[in-house]
Amino acid sequence: MSILKKALGSDIVRAGLVIACAAAAALVLPQAARAQAFPSKPITIVVPYPPGGTTDALARLMQEPLQKQLGQVVLIENRPGASAVLGTKLVARAPADGYTLLFPNNGLVISPLVSKEASYAPLKDFVPVSLVSLQPMVLVINSAVPATTTQQFIDYAKARPGQIEYASAGPASFGQLSSELFARRSGIKLVHIPYKGQAPTTQAVLTGEVKMLLSTTSPQLNGFVKEGKLRMLGTGSPQASVLAPGAVPLNQTLPNFNLEVWFGLLAPAGTPRDVVTRLNDAIVKVLAQPEIKTSFEQAGALAASSTPEQFGARIAEEYANWTTVVKEAGIKPE
Known part of the structure; x- marks a missing residue:
């Protein structure tokens, strides 16, 4: 009887292991499949400024090499208005699937502090993908x-x-x-x-x-x-x-006093981590290309990639710093 119980117990353990492994695989496979499948259609990068400016120029310099890295068409869409607020809010409301991205500059952090129309939170409504450039x-x-x-x-x-x-x-x-x-x-x-x-x-x-x-x-x-x-x-x-x-x-002269305009890529909050990783990997590879570095310098900016975490930390630090400056300068949202 004890031998039978042991045998049954072993079978139950083995069955449990099989079920556990199957459950784990069920969780992993969709993520792996999604990462492998992304992107499966064109990606739109929204520039919240008019054509011809530095932000627009840098986005277009990245466009073709980014298409090659991702194997999909990359569209640049200018959505200016209300000091970049209109285009920014458009992406904040877009599906969190990695197919609609935002390419802003420091205005992403400053606008919510000085504009009543900027009803978005840079740290809550977006997930950082990568820093792209510094000026x-x-x-x-x-x-x-x-x-x-x-x-x-x-x-x-x-x-x-x-x-x-x-x-x-x-x-x-x-x-x-x-x-x-x-x-x-x-x-x-x-x-x-x-x-x-x-x-x-x-x-x-x-x-x-x-x-x-x-x-x-x-x-x-x-x-x-x-x-x-x-x-x-x-x-x-x-x-x-x-x-x-x-x-x-x-x-x-002024210790720790640094002033740089940054340009970066963000996705709507809730975008899957594996999709963000895929996009970040492509951006890093594009910005490492010597011809892209040269093109950026000719446009008056430096190519500068980062991890999503590094970019997020920069946004958080700037938000805190500019909040203090706006308050001390007595600037009221309009």
């Missing part, structure tokens, strides 16, 4: 200002509180927030002069309407510096950047 902010001044270093400019501004004007592309723009942060870290008081867009800000500092500008790098801006029409004092990149020739990192 350092640079500190430039009118050539008539008697300063050749960041510290000399800070000293000059401290001696003239409320007399140093700076330009930005508009209220609550990245340029304004960056300049307010610079002023607070430096202990100086600046006067904000808003303009409609980036091009007029460069003209303003050229003519002397304003004395200072924190702006993204560009071949045009570098040209004015080379000609001596503007003076570049520093770059917001952690180290010296090829995009800002000769500029000293601002963090050498």
Whole structure:
């Protein structure tokens, strides 16, 4: 009888193991099949800005090599409006299957802090896929200002509180927030002069309407510096950047002070992890290609991939930092 019980017990154990293995396989197989199948149709990358800008240009530079990596058509769809809010909300409401992606910049983090229309949460409504590019902010001044270093400019501004004007592309723009942060870290008081867009800000500092500008790098801006029409004092990149020739990192004067515009790829919240991994792998491989690095640099940006976790940490840190800046600057959502 005991032998029979042992035999039955062994059979039951074996049966249990078979069932457990089958159950585990049932859980794993759909994920494996989904990862292998994705993508099985075209992918749309939504750029929440008009055609022709840096964000749009970088997305289109990635388009063809990304198609080759994924084996599917990649469509670039411009959905501008309400300072990128319209396109961003469109992707937030899209199916979480990896076929509709968002390609924003830092505006993803800033808009919810300054716009009532931005009824989305960057850390809740999206899942990071990868950082794509970095573009350092640079500190430039009118050539008539008697300063050749960041510290000399800070000293000059401290001696003239409320007399140093700076330009930005508009209220609550990245340029304004960056300049307010610079002023607070430096202990100086600046006067904000808003303009409609980036091009007029460069003209303003050229003519002397304003004395200072924190702006993204560009071949045009570098040209004015080379000609001596503007003076570049520093770059917001952690180290010296090829995009800002000769500029000293601002963090050498203001420790841990880094200012960079980022561009990245995100998916709607709830997108399966294996799909995010597949997309991240493709992005990393594309951005590692020498020709893509060169094309990005010619567009005034650096190719820079990351893991989803690294990109998510960057978004979280910036959200906390800009929340403080907006509050201290007294900027109210409009």
